[in-house]
Amino acid sequence: MQELVLVQPGRTVGDELVREAAQADTRREFEQRLAECGPLAYRVARGVLRNTADAEDVAQEALLRAYRRFDRLRDRNRFRAWLVRIAFRLALDRLRSGKRREQRDTLWSQPEHQPRAATAEDLAAANEFQAHLDSALAELPEKLRLVLLLAAMEGHTIDEIAAMIGVSAGTVKSRIFYARKQLAEKLRCHANTIKTR
Amino acid sequence: MPCEHYKDALIEAAATGLDPANALASNAKMAALRTHFESCASCRAAFAEEQALFISIDAGLHATANAEVPASLLPRVRVRLQQESALSRSWLTNWLVLASAAGVLVTLFAARAVWRPRVVQKPVEMAGKPSVSPPQNHDRVIKPPAVENSDPQRQLVIVKNPSAHETLVIGKTMPEVLVPRDQEVLLAEYAEQWRLHRRTPLLAQDSDATILALLQVAPIQIAELDVKLLAEEKSQ
Numbered sequence: 001m002q003e004l005v006l007v008q009p010g011r012t013v014g015d016e017l018v019r020e021a022a023q024a025d026t027r028r029e030f031e032q033r034l035a036e037c038g039p040l041a042y043r044v045a046r047g048v049l050r051n052t053a054d055a056e057d058v059a060q061e062a063l064l065r066a067y068r069r070f071d072r073l074r075d076r077n078r079f080r081a082w083l084v085r086i087a088f089r090l091a092l093d094r095l096r097s098g099k100r101r102e103q104r105d106t107l108w109s110q111p112e113h114q115p116r117a118a119t120a121e122d123l124a125a126a127n128e129f130q131a132h133l134d135s136a137l138a139e140l141p142e143k144l145r146l147v148l149l150l151a152a153m154e155g156h157t158i159d160e161i162a163a164m165i166g167v168s169a170g171t172v173k174s175r176i177f178y179a180r181k182q183l184a185e186k187l188r189c190h191a192n193t194i195k196t197r
Numbered sequence: 198m199p200c201e202h203y204k205d206a207l208i209e210a211a212a213t214g215l216d217p218a219n220a221l222a223s224n225a226k227m228a229a230l231r232t233h234f235e236s237c238a239s240c241r242a243a244f245a246e247e248q249a250l251f252i253s254i255d256a257g258l259h260a261t262a263n264a265e266v267p268a269s270l271l272p273r274v275r276v277r278l279q280q281e282s283a284l285s286r287s288w289l290t291n292w293l294v295l296a297s298a299a300g301v302l303v304t305l306f307a308a309r310a311v312w313r314p315r316v317v318q319k320p321v322e323m324a325g326k327p328s329v330s331p332p333q334n335h336d337r338v339i340k341p342p343a344v345e346n347s348d349p350q351r352q353l354v355i356v357k358n359p360s361a362h363e364t365l366v367i368g369k370t371m372p373e374v375l376v377p378r379d380q381e382v383l384l385a386e387y388a389e390q391w392r393l394h395r396r397t398p399l400l401a402q403d404s405d406a407t408i409l410a411l412l413q414v415a416p417i418q419i420a421e422l423d424v425k426l427l428a429e430e431k432s433q
Binding site: 031035038039042043046047050052056059060064067068129130133134137148150153154177180183184187188 | 255267273282
């Protein structure tokens with residue numbers, strides 16, 4: 001009787017161990033960055049979507065997508081910028097799809113999403129202004145909107161934003177200036193209306 | 198309403214966060230605006246409104262951009278990561294199982310192709326051995342094993358170590374057949390005779406010698422004929 005030997009071509013036990021070790025390293029490194037960059041992804045998505053539930057979903061998706069492609073990222077120092085772009089792109093896609101528009105509108109009217117104000121009038125005025133601001137923000141060109149959101153986030157300097165999105169510091173300043181100016185043009189009439197009430 | 202001439206300048210000053218009152222004298226536009234403010238209450242009020250507007254915008258942007266992160270975000274992501282890793286592992290395991298199965302199949306097919314069972318055909322060896330007794334019946338028929346499978350007593354002679362007999366088969370024109378053990382010698386004898394052109398090829402037939410006898414058919418018995426003409430028959 002001939003004895004048959006089980007052979008698995010191109011694969012050894014050593015390869016398998018190396019692969020598992022590399023996966024564990026990747027996972028560990030990503031989890032370290034997760035705590036640091038998770039809120040960033042959420043805030044970018046929240047700035048675009050203006051909805052907590054959608055932003056959380058998008059942030060989660062962005063982080064998972066980043067994890068799946070983490071090996072392909074050659075320069076790990078670019079992780080924040082990379083994640084911001086993923087989150088921003090996913091949030092825009094979600095916004096355009098409009099699948100949860102109804103839910104978003106419902107959630108937006110709930111008290112937990114409203115900024116705090118001293119009085120009922122202030123609260124109403126602040127809410128109204130914030131709603132107009134968010135609408136105006138949504139109408140901004142994507143390049144201006146992302147820069148403005150990143151600039152408004154705590155802890156981001158002009159140079160960091162420039163490095164994050166791959167443009168010069170001067171371009172970032174210019175974009176911030178034009179973005180704020182466009183917002184002011186859109187909101188000026190609303191601000192006057194609210195004030196004269 | 199601000200003066201039309203200074204409108205853009207005061208908006209720009211508010212947008213950049215500059216205060217004309219504190220602007221450097223080297224900035225000609227700001228210096229002109231500061232001079233104008235001293236004499237124009239309307240522009241001062243408009244500038245104050247613009248400043249308030251930008252402060253509101255910045256506050257709103259800050260609130261939007263620094264929204265509180267839900268506590269459930271990171272735990273949810275970690276759970277998804279674990280699921281992702283588990284899925285990846287299970288996928289990898291499945292892939293390896295499939296690859297192993299494929300490898301086993303390929304190995305089996307390869308082994309079957311290389312070590313295909315062969316009938317012992319030793320025409321060269323048999324020819325040189327005088328001890329081989331001639332078969333009792335040279336006309337004995339070789340039957341394929343499929344026909345003989347009904348008899349459990351019969352055993353096939355299969356080469357267990359093909360490498361030892363490789364040279365006997367490869368390159369020969371002798372066809373490979375499976376024979377029962379008790380017909381091995383007979384086959385070898387016949388093969389040798391066939392090789393020396395003493396015998397004609399066998400056809401499949403029964404081994405019983407009586408069947409090989411010429412067919413004898415008894416003469417046909419024909420009774421006496423009674424011939425009648427058709428015309429006569431019709432007239433009757």
